[in-house]
Structure formats: C-alpha cells, structure tokens
Amino acid sequence: MNSTNKAAKKKKFDKTAFAFIAPAFLLFTLFIIVPTVSSVYYSFTSWDGISPNVKFIGLANYKEIFTSDRFGNAMKNTIILTVFISIFENSIALALALIVDNVRWGKNFFRSAFYIPVLISGIVSGFIWKIMYNYNFGTFNAVLDNLGLEAWKQDWLGNSALTLIMIGVVLIWKGAGYYMIIYLASLQSVSQDLIEAAQIDGASPWQRFKSITVPLISGAFTINFTLSLINGLKVFDQINVMTDGGPGFTSETLVYLLYKVGFNEGRQGFGTAVGIMLLFIIIVLNTIQQKFLRSREVQM
16 A cells, blocks of 8 residues: 555656656757757758758768868868967966955955956947957057057958957957956865965965966866857857958858858858757867866866
8 A cells, every 4th residue: 555655656746847847848849959950950951041942962061061161261260269269268367366366455346347348248349349440440550559650550350360369359358257257266265274385385376376276276277168169169249240251251260151151141051061060069179178177177
C-alpha cells in the first residue's frame, strides 16, 4: 500500500513539474530548436528569403564559402578584430579594476564612470564615434588642428588600413567597463593575508601581482576572454552604423557578410550557410580557449 501511494505521489509530482516546464520548453523549441534545425536545412538551398520556391542545391553554398575571396576576407577581418579587442579590452578592463580596487576615495564614482559606456547601445555608440572620427568636424581631427598637427589628420573610417582598428577602439571603449566589474569582483575575493605575507617576505608589488593575484583571479580571465571572443566574432551594430562594411569590403566581418548577402542581396540560403559556419567556428574556438584557460585556473 505504501509503495502504491509513493508511486502515485511521484507520478503526480512529475505532471506538476511538467506543467511548469512546458511553457519555457515550448518557447525554447519554437525560438531556438526549430530555427536552428530549419537554418541547417536552408543552408543547403538556394532561396531569397521571401519566395515560396526553395531549391535544394546540396553543398553548393558551402563550396562557394570555401572558394570565395569575400568569405576569406570577412574571416580575416573577424579574426583580426576579435584578437585585437580580446587582448586590449581585457588588459584595459584589468587596469581599470586595479585602479578602482586601490583608490582611497571615490571608489563608487570611478566604478560608475568606467561602467557608463556599457549602458550605451551599440547603435548609439557607433553614431557618437562616427561623428568623432569625421574628417571635417570630428573631435580627433579638431584636437590635432589645435595642437598644430594638421599633417596627422586622417579620414579615420575611410582609410582601409585604419578602419578595423578604429572600430576596435569603439568596441573596447564600450565593453571594458563590463569586464572591469568581473575583474573587480574577483580581485576583492583575493585573500589579503596572502598579499600581506608576501609583502612581509619582501616581494615587490609586481611579484605579488604576478605570483599571487593573477593565479587567484584566473577564473575571471576565463569568463572575460570567453565573452570577448564571442562578442568579437558576432560584432554587428558598430560596423553597420559606422562603415557599412566599407570602404569596399575592408571592414566586413562574418556576421555582416551574413546580413548583407542574406537580406540585402536576397541570398538567404548562402547567408544561412555562413551563419552555420560561424556557429561552428565559435564552438571550436571557444572549446580550445576554455581548455587552455581552465587548465591554468587555481582552485580556491
């Protein structure tokens, strides 16, 4: 009798749990699983995204990807931009976190000031910096004029050698404050007893930072480099507003290539294939990075 009652209660609990899970599972299925599966299918088709006529063409889209100079250029730009922002964004974020962690007064002020750019949308930040980069009335060239350095004036977004760097600067300015908060939380968890013991033993500030602080905040490095990797690979807003992938294709990344061919050029099948390739690249690179960084984490 007891076993029967327990079985009945368990069955009732399962139904109740399913009732709570069902809405979220339904939404996840409709907006994640179904689009993902359909995207895989459409990547094997020639489709404009509107017409009901969907022509299955097999691996033709993927063959074009591996032979396309435009895809290769977008891949190169994506890697350069991702590496650039991952290194400098995390370096600046760590420096800001160290500043906030060590200031004697105004800690909350500096933390808020450094975090403000994070709250600005990607579109708005793109417009702001596009005006600052303007050749005729932008802030950068105006400052150079006032300093008597007219020869240094540049068309910052029109110079193909500088375009990616200028976009990277915007991304670093916008994102560093977010990563700073993560580093700051990790820094504040470092035991001061260890720092004081090393100081008593005669360790210099650099030695204390390198041998104690860095290993103990390695978990924050893993989180931040993972986030910056993903954000670098999928950057879109600033490129759309500031350069539209130009001049030419010099600032076109994989995500922007996907957008241009899928929506502007009416090649939804090829654009979807680019998206599938981007997903694969993100998974592979993130797996490698996670393995590398986690092997250096210190368990506290």
